[in-house]
Amino acid sequence: MQNNVAVFRVEESMQEGADVCDVLFKDYRENFGGIKDKSLIWNSDLIEALELENLLISAAGTARSALDRKESRGAHARDDIPDRKDDEWMMHSLAFHDGRMETPDIKYRPVIHSTLDENEVASLPPFKRVY
Numbered sequence: 001m002q003n004n005v006a007v008f009r010v011e012e013s014m015q016e017g018a019d020v021c022d023v024l025f026k027d028y029r030e031n032f033g034g035i036k037d038k039s040l041i042w043n044s045d046l047i048e049a050l051e052l053e054n055l056l057i058s059a060a061g062t063a064r065s066a067l068d069r070k071e072s073r074g075a076h077a078r079d080d081i082p083d084r085k086d087d088e089w090m091m092h093s094l095a096f097h098d099g100r101m102e103t104p105d106i107k108y109r110p111v112i113h114s115t116l117d118e119n120e121v122a123s124l125p126p127f128k129r130v131y
Contacts, residue, residue, distance in 0.1 A: 014067045021060040061095025061104045
């Protein structure tokens with residue numbers, strides 16, 4: 001992830017990162033993290049394998065959703081596409097993975113622009129961050 005889907009990104013490196021995630025998850029799934037101890041009591045190998053699975057699924061979701069997003073926004077800064085595209089990408093990326101899939105299924109949800117109580121906390125309109 002640090003090599004291919006770091007803070008400053010380009011499509012080519014993100015594609016490499018997403019492909020690496022797919023290969024690693026396939027290898028993990030075929031070997032189940034190399035677990036030899038199959039017991040369910042005090043099985044630290046099992047816990048570490050489940051943690052690795054979670055990290056692989058999270059990495060694949062991050063890499064695929066970053067690759068799909070054709071803009072720069074907040075912590076997702078693309079050197080090949082430097083501008084925000086609010087009309088196309090004002091949405092949340094959601095990654096779904098059931099453990100049997102080759103790659104995560106990326107879906108989107110619209111951003112809610114209002115707060116629960118406008119009198120208590122006013123909502124802020126979207127704006128470009130300039131550092």
